[in-house]
Amino acid sequence: MCRRFEGGAYKMPAMAPLPKSRVSQDVPFSSDGLDYLGTIQVKFECETRKRWICLFTCTVTRALHIEMVHDLTSEEFLYALRRFNSTRGTPCAIVSDNASQFKLSSNAVQSVWSQVIHDEDVQNFASNSGIRWSFIIELLPWMGGFYERLVGLVKPTLRKTLKKKLLTDVQLQTILKEVEAIINSRPLVYVGDDINSRITLTPSHFLSLNPKVGIPEIDFDIRDPNYKRCESSSDKLLQLWKKGQRLLNSFWAIWREEYLIGLRERMQT
Template identity: 35%
Template sequence: MRPVTSFSSLFKGTLFLMSMLLYKPIKPSTPLAPFMGDDLIKVGGRLKHASLDPTLKNPKILPSKHHVSKLLVLHYHAKVVHQGRQFTESAVRQAGLWILGGKRLVSSIIHRCVTCKKLRGKLETQKMAELPPERLETCPPFSYVGLDVFGPWSVVTRRTRGGAAQSKRWAILFTCMTTRGVHIEVIESMDTCSCINAIRRFFAIRGPAKQMRSDRGTNFIAASVELGMAQPNKNPLDIVNHLHANVCTWEFNPPHASHMGGVWERMIGLTRRILDSMLLQNKHTRLTHEVLCTLMAEVSSIINARPLVPISTDPSSPFILCPAMILTHKQGVPSPPGDLCGKDLLKNQWKQVQALANGFWSRWRNEYLNTLQSRRKWHGTHRNLQSGDIVLLKQNQAPRN
């Protein structure tokens, strides 16, 4: 019966077989100057007279495309507690091993290491998509609308002997996908009735819309469940049926895709900053429902007066392209040429309105659309995930690992 072979002798025998596979007639110009020692191929180099350990002075040469080399790299990668390529390659070198093409082998193993991906993995990205057609249509304002809910704020509802009773108020922000105009409606609760009433008020003021977009994490699904005010399965259906009766379609973004609602998320952030500044100026004013509605109207006016393109220094173009040009016809648009008065003013009033609208859409096409051409991020095309791929899911609500 043969005795059990020790690990060191088995390891040395494996290295000997690998050295035989590597053995070729040695060229004098080889940078590593390999030689045979202890039945193994070792690095010769120029450190013969260095006061180093022989394993460091003459490390053993291993091929990169061998299973044992991969196992050794995995062993030392785990030994340095899944650190980067420099740590792992240094541990391999300290063990007296010189792997040909070691940088590439170590990088490929770290790239496939599940533990490293858990610790430092990057999220999958894809090239930024083309703009949807509703962002590029020349159509009446608020024909294509994106909406979201934000808040709440505490308002005084009634006076009591002990002080004042307070309630919460929210707001629905409607933004035009084309002109980037904003309309804000204050709501008293997050249930279906308040949402439908806000949409009806919006339609009564701005006219019916062709399409409405929102994400699934707002008042229609997530907020109603979170606050326990309504059944989550009934809210979307009731509102969608109401919109279909008004010849309007509702598109929901996929879950956890907040970047697809960047048009209205950006406007909500801007609204919050303006509103915080207004409330800071009036610290001692008690917020009531009427005051909150007035503040929202003023915030809408400020946002709709913002420039859509960089302000020109050309004195021949003093007017700023802003959503208020098409929403109110009172800001930033010059009067039509010619003197119109008396009967002509009544007869040609439609020409004035048409000239104002044409002036906005002409500048909108020539100045604003060009700013949407470039991609600010997500420039490269990557491979899409396929069926059978093993992935790690990241949840924003949960910490890493």
Template identity: 40%
Template sequence: MGQLPAARVNQSHPFQHCGVDYAGPIAVKHGGRQSKVTTKAYIALFVCMATKAMHLELVSDLVTSSFLAALRRFIARRGKPSHMYSDNGTTFVGADNELKRFLSNDATVESVVNFSTSEGISWRSTPPRAPHFGGLWEAGIKCMKSHLKRVIGNAVLTFEELTTVLIQIEACLNSRPLCLLSDDLYSPAALTPGHFLIRQPLCAHPEPSLCP
């Protein structure tokens, strides 16, 4: 096994070294709750390389301006990263064809890199045909999809409802245990990504079941 990247093992502020990946498409209702019209939406996942904290953004369509808007929202809420990491466009083998074309489009890559340069962010891509280099965000996408499938199943939500669900899933992912805080068997408190964000887990107690 090769050595982990320096960003994974060196101390840094949350999201200073950040990986990003896309998931989707997912159907959302266009209009009110009773609307029968659906459109596609996508999920942008940002993951901290050091603390494994995650940030989810719902993106309304697959254009460069929408992704840059999601990136601006992420920076405004989590702070500006110094380094961003993402998959190479050719590694999205299992992605939707439309998503694959968007991520490998030269104009998209150029716009994102230009914005990052203007903000003082270094953008790095993994080597072609090497998705294992992005194992951290690939695992995050898998966990996010697992929670999303269990929560909504085959239901189609509105944009606001899906945004709320994604933020709650984000809180669950940022409350997962990383390691024990002490060796005391009678104090089973665990260190979570939420401790690096707000000094405590984001959702320590589960909500009551709504099943009949």
């Protein structure tokens, strides 16, 4: 009876401030979340073998990078991390689940992952590369929500694409990179009704300035009026670099003015 008359209406608790790594402008993939997902069966000669996916998520631009690993050994993970560093640059920080919370297919896989992340070679490589590796607090899985969200995008995409088909290693690697490109082209901000309005920001805008990978033209006057009078190739390259920098600055402006503002919204169900 007291609860009925004195309880009052439900009040949603105030949202805690987002971590600095989520709201600070930085080079893509400087700070990342790391997760594993799988397994995926592939054809290998006259048998099938298991493959896993190592998923890197940029905390700032929400971009995705996928690497396929053949097993859950520390050696395979190191190779995947080295490929990631060579492609996207060495990150300053990596966040991942604790071994006891790593959501994989079985307890056996969890114990293997525990050995991987605490392996001496892995820790030495991270230390020598200047990578600060941290783990989310136990029993607080929501702290890894920023990369679990992308795991939730990759899984159904692969499930709907592959269905019950068995691919080879090369075919699976190709599919994974295509899935990566598709997810990186998703909008980060609301899509406006006006087709002539400012661009719809996507993670791929920060990864490439090549219009052939989905970067639309912008109605900004970003070209130097003296561009056509440049005679040497070095001057032309410099002008192209400046153009790319102006494009990138416009993307960061949209990121600050639209994307960060949207992070404050909370949906009530």
